């Protein structure tokens with residue numbers, strides 16, 4: 001099958017082929033594989049190839065990631081945001097996460113400029129240009145992924161509105177294997193869709209439908225696409241949330257970058273998803289209010305999916 005590899009439990013779909021356009025056989029075949037994977041495991045791997053990922057971007061984005069983490073602590077903590085998990089994320093004791101930080105709305109140049117200015121008041125154009133180019137690349141991938149989703153469910157009329165309401169949270173992450181044994185904590189994301197990209201050290205693990213853990217191998221041109229809780233509710237439960245965890249098993253620092261799509265305003269469940277065989281499972285909801293609800297719970301581990309509790313019917 002052109003552009004599709006299903007040798008692992010999580011299929012790899014190549015979206016970078018030159019003739020890869022909606023309506024072609026290659027597109028339809030890739031769509032079928034991607035959709036089955038989203039419904040079964042809540043994820044699939046996008047291969048974006050040398051043609052899709054601009055030359056040097058992978059190295060450049062991880063170089064600036066390291067540069068960012070080398071800033072003084074007092075500078076990094078200036079990145080605050082009223083939305084939960086949208087600013088600086090300090091070390092989580094007992095887990096491999098050393099620290100993280102987010103750019104809210106990274107698809108917009110002015111958001112990247114604002115973050116850059118906060119971290120480097122005297123300027124850092126290389127950082128700003130690199131992270132903005134990276135975010136634009138993820139938006140390109142999301143456009144294709146979302147096109148496949150809306151086509152497959154016959155909800156194309158929702159596509160433009162979805163893209164117009166989308167905003168992207170870019171998260172830099174730095175991990176280290178903890179000194180003591182630890183149990184990696186699994187979770188589902190609160191996003192609509194998430195795009196995970198790793199540098200050289202593996203760590204992201206996905207729970208597959210048979211209950212085993214799949215280790216995602218780092219690659220400069222591939223991205224793990226995962227469905228978050230918001231996508232589950234929007235699709236009336238058709239798409240599954242990807243249950244995943246990070247386990248650092250090597251004695252090396254691990255860097256990864258997550259990009260999380262969020263919908264501004266309310267998410268309405270398209271009527272096409274609701275019929276006698278599929279009664280409505282979720283009420284319309286506000287995505288950021290859901291994130292705040294999740295964050296307000298006293299559960300410090302936050303492993304559990306709360307979308308049913310938040311807007312289930």
Ligand SMILES: O=C(O)CCC(=O)C(=O)O
Nearest residue numbers: 173189196204246256258
């Ligand atoms: O570092 C990774 O690969 C995954 C990070 C993650 O799951 C998250 O930030 O929600």
Ligand SMILES: [Fe+2]
Nearest residue numbers: 187188189244
């Ligand atoms: Fe996650």
